[in-house]
Amino acid sequence: MPITRELFIGGKDVPAASGRTTEDINPYTGEVYATVAAAGPEDVRRAVDAADAAFEEWAALAPFARRAIFLKAADLLDARGEQVAELMANEAGGTRPWAYFNVALAANMLREAAAAVTAPRGEVLNAQEQGALGLAVREPLGVVAAFAPWNAPVILGVRAVAAPLAAGNTVVVKPSEDAPLACGLLVADVLREAGLPDGVLNVVTNAREDAAEIAETLIADARVRGVNFTGSTPVGRIIGEHAARHLKPAVLELGGKNAVIVLDDADVDYAVNAAVFSVFMNAGQICMSGDRILVHESLAEEFTQRFTTKVASLQSGDPGDPHTVVGPLVAASSAQRVASLVRDAVAKGAKVLVGGGEPEGAVHPATVLTEVPKEADLYHAESFGPVCVVESFADDSTAITLANDTENGLTCGIITENATHGLAVARRIRTGIVHVNDQSVADEPHAPFGGAKASGYGRFGGRWGIEAFSNTRWVTIATQQAHYPF
Structure with missing residues (x-):
């Protein structure tokens, strides 16, 4: 029997408002492997509602409490090698070595996110006014729209959410139609089991024919303040155009030659x-x-x-x-x-x-x-x-x-x-x-990962990922009263 999964919104598994579903096909056998909920625009808005409602409390949670969630999630993911091997083979035709490589690297990405939560962030600035102190403070953006591709589903599903969450944002992720379990719902399952609060991460699966509408609805929502996309250059251009139209920063990791x-x-x-x-x-x-x-x-x-x-x-x-x-x-x-x-x-x-x-x-x-x-x-x-x-x-x-x-x-x-x-x-x-003295395929969770030219812009990994999904805010503190000319 095919696996059946619903949307993940506000910490709960819920059907699409329309009741529609879509099929997840095994590429090797051509058979239906899973049936997932097919979200519409109203479901996107529900997911953003949940993420927006959870943002303030998540951003204010003690860094050590947030770090503990990521570390537990990494250990839980490490223990799911067999499940991931089955998922990746049936959803995207991934071989067993590739699946176990996904697990190992994604778990380390979660550990790197944990380290980033408590890493020093911000700077103390010299001020021109006597007795004043200036601060450059990193603060989360708010709700981040994330798009996770199918080809390295666990690695890229985790990368879609880890840095934004570590920076204090909440996330709505739209996983690929070709691997909605491995690059979306599995990641949510692991983080939920690790104790991630309800609404901090939400997963909206969709039918292939609705992908453009779902993406545009998500990016256009005024409460979404950043965009995170990994995928092909042609689709990345479209995502980048939507983000620019709404004046939202985007990290785009696109194709290569x-x-x-x-x-x-x-x-x-x-x-x-x-x-x-x-x-x-x-x-x-x-x-x-x-x-x-x-x-x-x-x-x-x-x-x-x-x-x-x-x-x-x-x-x-x-x-x-x-x-x-x-x-x-x-x-x-x-x-x-x-x-x-x-x-x-x-x-x-x-x-x-x-x-x-x-x-x-x-x-x-x-x-x-x-x-x-x-x-x-x-x-x-x-x-x-x-x-x-x-x-x-x-x-x-x-x-x-x-x-x-x-x-x-x-x-x-x-x-x-x-x-x-x-x-x-x-x-x-x-x-x-x-x-x-190495080939082209390499990725490390703490290194700045991203391209140039039509391969995109922005960087994942380590402090660069935190910077990509946070704002720099200037804060001053006057230690004495200022004198004004009138």
């Missing part, structure tokens, strides 16, 4: 392993996935032979099989989208080194291309699937030019045994994140 650069002093075996992980973890459905592997011409032949051999050996298919590396994409339509990018590239002159062909349902074969021309859609578009392009370069400047030849700027990996060489290249890469 990421490169892994293998310099001439790289260890080839290490470079192959790093690149395979970067491209094919979670079937390439990570914003940080390596779309382009750029290899120095002196290593290109050896690297490409070893890389394609390893890619050809990757097991694909059932996400429940512990040996599966490349599981299904989130939907059969996503696999067809990736296949169309490959077909277009081949029709315009690209060569297939491994894979290609038609997907089986939502499973697309691990694919490596080369000689993809600029007029091919794949040259510019984020593949968001188990596909990459391998190209060679003659010198560092050419590699940097190729890596920067995209409207996106999220992350980059530079493989080298010479850190000085790697850092010199890294300084010229236009991304929000760059990893020297």
Whole structure:
């Protein structure tokens, strides 16, 4: 029997006001895995009502009491590995290693949020008036609208709410229609069990056809004072426009067209392993996935032979099989989208080194291309699937030019045994994140995470997340009476 879940508003599980529901489909089997409530605008307003009512008390709660909730939630989440593995396999086709990685990182994000609650915040300012004291104080925004995506559902579901809550805000989260349990309701369940007060976090699930209306209603509500979105660049542009129209700050973490650069002093075996992980973890459905592997011409032949051999050996298919590396994409339509990018590239002159062909349902074969021309859609578009392009370069400047030849700027990996060489290249890469002697997929809960250019703006992680979801307020204290001219 499919799982049945309702909305989570004001600490209670409640049906949509209309009584409507929507189906959550298993991408590998095509069967209904869960049925969730399909919210309408009236439900969004109910959720904001609850968040607004809870804000003052939550913001005033002693920091040590708030910290205890996050620490307990982290331990509770750590204990739910098996549940998360089942959820992620059935909702989004996630493999078991990917699910357990989600649990571990998300739990540490909650622990980092706990640390942030009691971290020093604000500054003492010099004042021009004699005997006056100035303070720059960080204060919460109020109600935050959060949007959580499906691809790393527990990581990004926790990230959608952890920093805003730690800063003292209350949150209404709209989880993805493709993983409403893992990236929304599961997170709420864990925090509820940890003692989060009613109304501080609210979850509004919706039918796919209502997504735009739900998002616009949520952002337009005058009581919502900040927006937190992780997702694709096209949708992020829309969310950013809505936030700007209502003069609300937004943090947008969007898509990437990421490169892994293998310099001439790289260890080839290490470079192959790093690149395979970067491209094919979670079937390439990570914003940080390596779309382009750029290899120095002196290593290109050896690297490409070893890389394609390893890619050809990757097991694909059932996400429940512990040996599966490349599981299904989130939907059969996503696999067809990736296949169309490959077909277009081949029709315009690209060569297939491994894979290609038609997907089986939502499973697309691990694919490596080369000689993809600029007029091919794949040259510019984020593949968001188990596909990459391998190209060679003659010198560092050419590699940097190729890596920067995209409207996106999220992350980059530079493989080298010479850190000085790697850092010199890294300084010229236009991304929000760059990893020297590592691949492009990496995330740490205390580090500033975010992109440049069309990959978004704002930063998650550590103090940067707290700053993103709080205001700086100037407060002065006069220790003596002022003299006025009239």
